[in-house]
Amino acid sequence: MAAASAAAEANGERVAEILVRDDAPKLLAALKEMKDGLDLVRGKVEAITRKVKENQLPTANGIGYLEAKNHLLLGYCQDIVYYLLRKAKGLSVDGHPVVRSLVEIRLFLEKIRPIDKKAEYQIQKLTNAADGATAREKAGNEDVKGKGEHLDEEDLLKYRPNPDMMNTKSAPDGQDNDGIYRPPKFMPASIDDEDKRRKQDSRKDKAIARMAKENPYIKEMIDAAADRPEEWKETVGDESKEFVRYMRQREEQEKQEEELFTRAPVTKRDKQIEKRIRRQLNGLGGLTDGFDLGMNMLFDGDKEDGGGSSKSHGKSGKRKKHQKSSSKKRKRH
DSSP states (O other): OHHHHHHHHHHHHHHHHHHHHHHHHHHHHHHHHHHHHHHHHHHHHHHHHHHHHTTOSOOTTOOHHHHHHHHHHHHHHHHHHHHHHHHHHTOOOTTOHHHHHHHHHHHHHHHTHHHHHHHHHHHHHHHHHHHHHHHHHHOOSHHHHHHHHHHHHHHHHTTSOOGGGSOOOOOOTTOOOSSOOOOOOOOOOOOOOHHHHHHHHHHHHHHHHHHHHHOHHHHHHHHHHTTOOOOOOOOSGGGSHHHHHHHHHHHHHHHHHHHHTSOOOOOHHHHHHHHHHHHHHTTOTTTTTTHHHHHHHHHHHHHHHTTTOHHHHHHHHHHHHHHHHHHHHHHHO
16 A cells, blocks of 8 residues: 555656646746746836835726736736746646636736727826826926927927928919019810700700690591501590599599698699699690690790890790680680
């Protein structure tokens, strides 16, 4: 029994020696890096601790996020020290809680890295404001005050205007600098009426096509030329389908107006339908279809031939008034 225990101890010592021999180079490199980091941290911590003890660095009302991050970093450093201590003693760290703690803290630090980037500007701004306030409080004597003014002047001089960057107003070639102001000469801009004419032509073509489509005589000629069957429509008097449909629509519209207590909007198409039905009821039929449109096109052509003079405008205005009065007389009859 004693021999077995002695053999187990010897085996454990042998395993420990193998682990130390394998991990010794890594441990030495880690210890060297750790020593350099600790020296740097010790110098900064001693300076900060001295300021805190002298009440030169108030820690109240700080940023909670930075305090939590400092606690995480402190715990991470403690776990690393304990991990290296076990490595130095040759003890195994497989399954040890310190490894789990190191992984968790490292995960937290990786997760808060985007927050560091977003809060970096605000933290830097607050730090600069605090440093400026501390510097102004310390500026009690004239030397420090003059130095502060000099620093302020240096900061403000960054935003001064630079005369070298200004454009010099040199006189153009061939002009004497006699001190007399001469306005710049620009080429007169010519207005191109090509687009306007193109729009007018397109509008006329559409109007002619619409007039031809609505004119029953032209439609009959097209149907006859195409050898189409004749279509019979009841379009005379109050027996036409269009009149019945219009009256039904008007009744529904009036009913809707009475229910909603609002006037229904009347579109341009509704006015045209009402006008055509009135002509049919008066016995005119389709004799004057497209007459107003053709007259308007004729007057527009006269305007273009006259070059837009005041006389042509006056004549076209009189013709339009005469046309309106004649259409009113036809409606009365």
